[in-house]
Amino acid sequence: MDTKNLILWIVIAVLVVAVGYVTFFKGSGTGQAVKVGADGKLDTTGWTENEKMNYEMHGTIPARLGASGASTGSSGGMVGGC
Secondary structure (H helix, E strand, O other), X not given: OOHHHHHHHHHHHHHHHHHHHHHHHHOOOOOOOOOEOOOOOEOOOOOOHHHXXXXXXXXXXXXXXXXXXXXXXXXXXXXXXX
């Protein structure tokens, strides 16, 4: 087998293992869990009044809950990217 092909396959294997690790181990359990009740709404117990208002008015989830990127998107958490 050619040396370049061997190195290429080793790099591909390492990338596949790294993506699998991040997907299954790092992706689950970061920060506190955002809890969803039986009615399909978020459980806001323990949230401050300001956090509740921001969620109700803007749809932003508090960053301390570990929902990075879940509701912020590319606009930084602002509705309409204002």
